[in-house]
Amino acid sequence: MTNVTANPSEDAAIRELRDGLTDAIRRKDADRVVSYFSDAPVMYILSPPLQFAGDEGPGKDGVKEWFDSFEGPIGYDIRDLHIVAGADVAFCHSLIRISGTRRGGDPTDIWVRETLGLRKLDGAWKIAHQHQSVPFYMDGSNKAAVDLKP
């Protein structure tokens, strides 16, 4: 995939959105996190179920719960962000390192893959779809590969 996109200004707008989402997560600002999403996004998240669709998604309460599961700050760093933007539909993908101390004292430090599907709605880009995952070892253990580094 080349770095040439059809719409450099839309590319910049989506980069700004992704940076805003990163900042909101680091600040544990659930209202701001939710503001980047469309109504009823379809979400494939790290833990079951397979999907959240319609109004059943984790929403602001789910985001808050996730924030509260960390003692203190959440480390959140992105690399290999690729953005492909059209006039009103876009997708982007990246690798994200999530680290910190879970409530109870267990340290966590994991690299995940993320793909976002975005739509420009009423002049503003919104995340309509989020897919986050880690791969798993197909060696019979079926263990999630939480120890990988890019």
Added chain:
Amino acid sequence: MTNVTANPSEDAAIRELRDGLTDAIRRKDADRVVSYFSDAPVMYILSPPLQFAGDEGPGKDGVKEWFDSFEGPIGYDIRDLHIVAGADVAFCHSLIRISGTRRGGDPTDIWVRETLGLRKLDGAWKIAHQHQSVPFYMDGSNKAAVDLKP
């Protein structure tokens, strides 16, 4: 997310592509599978590593190897396909049931989530990004949730 898309004809073209990919996998036709992808797609697949990018991807040999890992046919069924298409950028996501008998005799039957990022290049839609995953249980086991059903 509503079912209204900006470009119903592009929506139909991508549905045709996704149906073609399904058919190619059921027929174990690696050449045809690869034909639906752009050059050097960025891929997040079910097993490690975190990503394939550039020319390092699994390619036709990787697809053939995967096909050969099944004795006989591959069961491949899609549901909840959502397509969001612009004029030259699109994404779609769905749940896919992959079933069959692995070489050696072990049966497999797993639901996975898939997101595709697509670009219209020289008049034809191509998959520039594929993200497939299962979630994992955050109960301390870190086991991939290969037993989920939608």
